[in-house]
Amino acid sequence: MRSRSRILTTQFRLRRNELGDITAGAQPRLRPMYRLQWEEAQQAWVLLYPEGMVRLNTPAAEILKRCNGTTKVGMLVADLEQTFSATGLQSDVDEFLSEAARRGWIEFAD
Amino acid sequence: MAGSNSPIETSRAGPPLWLLAELTYRCPLHCVYCSNPLDFAKVEDELSTEDWKRVFREARALGAVQLGFSGGEPMVRDDLAELVGEAHGLGFYTNLITSGVGLNEERIRGLKAAGLDHIQVSFQDSTKEVNDFLSSTRTFDLKLKVAHLVKAYGYPMVLNVVLSRLNIDHVDKIIEMALALEADFLELANTQYYGWAYLNRDHLLPSRAQIENAERVVNAYRARLGGRVKMFFVVPDYYADRPKACMNGWGSVFLSIAPDGLALPCQAARMLPGLTFPNVREASVREIWYDSPAFNAYRGESWMREPCRSCPERGRDFGGCRCQAYMLTGEAANADPVCALSPEHAHVTDAVERAQAAAVTAVRPLVFRERANSVIALSS
Numbered sequence: 001m002r003s004r005s006r007i008l009t010t011q012f013r014l015r016r017n018e019l020g021d022i023t024a025g026a027q028p029r030l031r032p033m034y035r036l037q038w039e040e041a042q043q044a045w046v047l048l049y050p051e052g053m054v055r056l057n058t059p060a061a062e063i064l065k066r067c068n069g070t071t072k073v074g075m076l077v078a079d080l081e082q083t084f085s086a087t088g089l090q091s092d093v094d095e096f097l098s099e100a101a102r103r104g105w106i107e108f109a110d
Numbered sequence: 111m112a113g114s115n116s117p118i119e120t121s122r123a124g125p126p127l128w129l130l131a132e133l134t135y136r137c138p139l140h141c142v143y144c145s146n147p148l149d150f151a152k153v154e155d156e157l158s159t160e161d162w163k164r165v166f167r168e169a170r171a172l173g174a175v176q177l178g179f180s181g182g183e184p185m186v187r188d189d190l191a192e193l194v195g196e197a198h199g200l201g202f203y204t205n206l207i208t209s210g211v212g213l214n215e216e217r218i219r220g221l222k223a224a225g226l227d228h229i230q231v232s233f234q235d236s237t238k239e240v241n242d243f244l245s246s247t248r249t250f251d252l253k254l255k256v257a258h259l260v261k262a263y264g265y266p267m268v269l270n271v272v273l274s275r276l277n278i279d280h281v282d283k284i285i286e287m288a289l290a291l292e293a294d295f296l297e298l299a300n301t302q303y304y305g306w307a308y309l310n311r312d313h314l315l316p317s318r319a320q321i322e323n324a325e326r327v328v329n330a331y332r333a334r335l336g337g338r339v340k341m342f343f344v345v346p347d348y349y350a351d352r353p354k355a356c357m358n359g360w361g362s363v364f365l366s367i368a369p370d371g372l373a374l375p376c377q378a379a380r381m382l383p384g385l386t387f388p389n390v391r392e393a394s395v396r397e398i399w400y401d402s403p404a405f406n407a408y409r410g411e412s413w414m415r416e417p418c419r420s421c422p423e424r425g426r427d428f429g430g431c432r433c434q435a436y437m438l439t440g441e442a443a444n445a446d447p448v449c450a451l452s453p454e455h456a457h458v459t460d461a462v463e464r465a466q467a468a469a470v471t472a473v474r475p476l477v478f479r480e481r482a483n484s485v486i487a488l489s490s
Contacts, residue, residue: 033266041125041173048203050228
C-alpha cells in the first residue's frame with residue numbers, strides 16, 4: 001500500500017557534471033546515517049540509510065570504501081590507480097565525490 | 111492463471127529486501143487514518159520473541175536488508191531492544207517507526223546500545239490542538255520531548271506527518287517544526303485510503319486547491335533549504351491519473367509480518383478475499399516468499415486484465431494497488447481505479463469531486479481507531 005520509493009535498485013553510474021572542485025587534501029567520509037555493506041544475496045555493495053538502499057556499482061563502491069575521514073583524496077586516487085592498475089582516475093573520482101556529497105552520502109573532515 | 115502461450119512473462123522474484131515487522135496492533139493512539147485493519151481487535155495472539163528472531167534470521171538469509179519495527183506502537187513490546195539487538199547482529203539496517211509514546215530516555219539509550227540505526231517519529235500536526243485531536247490523545251508535548259531526545263542520542267531522525275484535509279494547510283508550520291527539531295528527513299505522507307482512513311475518507315481527502323497550495327509551499331522550502339532537510343511529498347494517488355507502483359510490485363521487495371505471524375505483501379493485503387496468507391508459525395520465510403500461492407498471486411504480469419495487460423506502462427506501475435482495486439471495484443485483479451484508463455475511474459473522481467466542496471458531507475461522523483470501534487466494525 002505504501003510506495004517505498006526509497007528502495008533504489010538502480011545502479012549509481014558515474015556521470016559528468018559540473019560541481020564544485022574537490023581538493024586533493026580533502027578527507028571524505030560517509031555521513032553517520034549511511035552504512036556501506038556487502039550484500040551476498042545481491043552480489044553487490046549497497047549503501048543503507050533510513051528506510052532506503054542504493055545498490056552501488058564497483059567503481060562507486062571502491063571509492064566509498066576508501067572514504068574513511070583520514071585518507072586524502074589524492075591518496076585515495078593513488079590507491080585506486082595502484083589497486084586496479086589504472087591511470088587518470090582523478091577526474092572520475094572528483095566527479096563521483098561531488099555527486100556523493102550533493103546526495104548527502106559523504107561529508108569532508110576538516 | 112494465464113496459459114503458457116501468454117505473451118506476458120512472469121518475472122522471477124528477487125529477495126524480500128524490505129522486512130516490516132508489525133510487532134503489535136496495540137497502540138496508545140487512536141488516529142483516524144490508521145492503516146491497521148479495521149478488525150485489529152481480533153488479533154490477540156502475538157508472535158513470541160523467539161518467533162520474531164527466527165523470522166529475522168530466515169529473512170536475512172534470503173537477502174532482506176532493511177528492517178522496520180512497526181505496529182501499532184512497537185514500544186509496547188518489552189522485548190524491543192532484544193529484537194533490535196538480534197536484527198543488528200544479523201546485519202540489518204534497523205528502523206524504529208514510532209509515535210514516540212513509551213520512548214523514554216532509558217529506552218532510547220538501550221536501543222542505541224542494541225544497535226538501532228534510525229528512528230522515525232510520527233506527528234499528527236504542528237499544533238498541539240490538531241495533533242491531539244487526530245490521535246485522540248494528549249501526546250504533542252511528549253512527542254516534542256522524544257524528538258529532542260532522539261537527536262540528542264545521535265540518531266538520524268525522520269519526522270512523519272500524515273497529511274489530510276484537516277492539517278494539510280499547516281504544511282509550512284510542519285516544515286518549520288521539522289527544522290526546529292533538526293529532523294534529517296520529513297515525510298509529508300498524504301493519507302492513503304485503506305483501513306481507518308478509507309472509513310473516514312470523506313473527512314480526510316483534501317481539495318485540489320489544498321494540495322496545490324501544499325505543493326507550492328514544499329517547493330518553496332526545498333528551493334530555500336537546499337539539502338538541509340530532505341522532504342518527501344507525494345501527491346495523493348486520488349489526484350494522479352496513473353496509479354502508484356504499489357510496493358514496487360506484489361511480492362517484489364516488500365514483506366510484512368503481522369503481529370500474529372501472518373505474512374503479507376503489504377500491511378493492507380489481509381483484506382483481500384480468496385487468498386490464504388501463509389503464517390510464519392507454519393512455514394519458513396523462504397517457502398512463504400517464493401512458493402506460497404498468495405505471494406505468487408499478483409507477482410509479475412500474468413494475472414493482469416485489460417487495460418493493464420496490454421498497457422505499455424504496466425512495467426512501471428504494475429497495475430497499481432491490488433487492495434485499492436478490490437476496495438473500489440470489488441476485484442483485486444482489476445486495474446487500480448486511480449488510473450484514468452480504468453473503466454471504473456469514476457469511483458475515484460466521484461470522491462475527488464465531493465472533496466472540492468467547502469463543507470464535508472460524510473455519511474458518518476469521524477471514526478477513531480479504538481478497540482470498541484474495531485469490535486463494531488467486526489459485527490457490522
